[in-house]
Amino acid sequence: MPANTELADFLRNRRARIKPDDVGVRSFGARRVPGLRREELAQLAGVSPTYYTRLEQGQSGNASEAVLDAVARALALDEDERAHLHDLARPRPARRRRPSRPDMARKGTRQLIDALGPVPAVVLGRRNEVLAWNALGHVLLAGHHDRDAPDRPADRPNLTRMLFLDPHTRDLYRHWDEEAARAVASLRLMAGRSADDRELAELIGELSMKSPEFGALWSRHPVRDCTTGTKHFRHPEVGVLDLQFEALHLPDEPGRRVLMYSAEPGSPAEAALLLLGRLSLAGGRADGSTTPPAGPGHRLTRTL
Structure with missing residues (x-):
């Protein structure tokens, strides 16, 4: 989606969620749409209605930081939303693209x-594609994929695609709706920073076409930099476990991050994670056997 269309969509969405009475705006006459009118938002931000209209329509690519911050305050944007507004209103110049080479995780990483x-640890690219994972990260998130799949760009797993289109991944999360909302909010933020990323645009288009749930979430324009939190799993091998996650950005590789999971010391989740670790090393099962259980989605090393 073009950056100026994204900007218009974002600003209209955020205007619609503000009730005039909540910001001291007196309402006259019937409102055709919810929330603030353009001229009301412009007044709150201290800019002219004409200037704000041009900004919302993507026709003011030289908007100053002061103006954008004033609009952000008027819309009561949080820190992530404010950064997203700056990304959309002042997109980075398109980079001259060299012939693309497959993205690979560094040997040191x-x-x-x-x-x-x-x-459990996973190296992710800017589009949430898996560039590498360790043994425990693999069996925790995608044991039904081949362990070496990240090394093959043609069928490399993508955590967001799996979340919406892979039923085994959907079953993995006890609070799937929460996980889906978090994934879309993070993808929105990345899309604002990478308006010229063709592969990212293709991923968004694919998910919008194939998943009505993704389309509905995307239309709400959520924005959130999801770097820490809790994920609630229902793993086919070890059952229920709640794990904290941390996403560490690699400073010299923009868009790449290492996603790691941990359990509270002494918790049932820690015991389950230790058991899963032993299984990942032995290629066994929680019942002590070494033959994978029958049925798709329960095997640790089946290629999807």
């Missing part, structure tokens, strides 16, 4: 996540 041992 792979060594790092493998050395984490009992900590």
